[in-house]
Amino acid sequence: MSAPGTPAVAFDRRQLVLLALLTLVWGLNWPVMKLGVSTYPPLSFRALSMWLGLPVLWAALRWQRLPLAVPRAHWPALARLTLTNMLVWHVAMILALPTLSSGRAAILGYTMPVFAALWGLALYGERLRGRQAWGVAAAGLGVTLLLWHELGRMAGSPAGVGGMLLAAVVWALGTQQLRRTTLPEPTLTLVWWMSVATTLAMSALAWALERGRWGPVPPAAVGAIVYNAVLIFGFAQPAWLLLARALPPMASSLSVMMIPVLGVVSGALWLGERLHWQDAAALLLMGVAIGSVLWPARAAAAQRGA
Secondary structure, eight states, rough: OTTOOOOOOOHHHHHHHHHHHHHHHHHHHHHHHHHHHHHHHHHHHHHHHHHHHHHHHHHHHHHHHHOOOOOOOOHHHHHHHHIIIHHHHHHHHHHHGGGHHHHHHHHTTTTTHHHHHHHHHHHHHHOOOOOHHHHHHHHHHHHHHTTTTTTHHHHOOOOHHOOOOHHHHHHHHHHHHHOOOOOOOOOHHHHHHHHHHHHHHHHHHHHHHHGGGOOOOOHHEEEEHHHIIIIIIIIIEEEEEEHHHHOOOOHHHTTHHHHHHHHHHHHHHHOOOOOOHHHHHHHHHHHHHHHHHHHHHHHHHHHHHO
């Protein structure tokens, strides 16, 4: 039985497949993005990725025959969701990434579940009990261990650290808002318009701040742009928003905590970023965090079977 106030969360097979693919694609993307922004202006890199990703998302909408119309009365709510779930994250994260290693950026970005818990308490009176509390504590301790050898180096990049933490704080708020939205439109319809608005905003910022640095795109950046266009904006971003809207905020937040671990490991393998014993300990703690939301699903399934 779940602790009082902590409802059991049952992930269905489709959600588990989405979660596994999302973790792999997003985790590997941290060193991919680092390569991209190391050779091309960051806002322009992100804007190009999003422009190329929009046709992929459009094809998914047409394939599922989903409506595109959003009534004018719903535009303000959609704008708020766009701001907290996409725009602030993409701008703050991509500007911070050039000043940090891919592993450090991933770790800071995935402090999100801790902030999601704080937003839930402050805005909605949600109190963590039972496995949720253990999951958030494990995630927080795991992030601390992953940062163990990075604090000294991050002190020299205060703007990058601040940008990533801002991105995590606002993303956490967006996760809480998305779960509670009363907009009746399908999630992928909302994702389409959120992506279009964010792409236009990113393009305007790139033009205003980086047009003097525009030029031929280096081969390393081309590969990173294609990866982001197809796998991030065509798949991972919509998959995350589908999960975030369907599941309680703490369940969706904690279920992706293997992503920063994969980001650290892939950064070490591809970019030579050093690993330590704390990384292995953090891996176990992230497993606890993920288990805190997957274990109730198994219990609920057993009860249904009985």
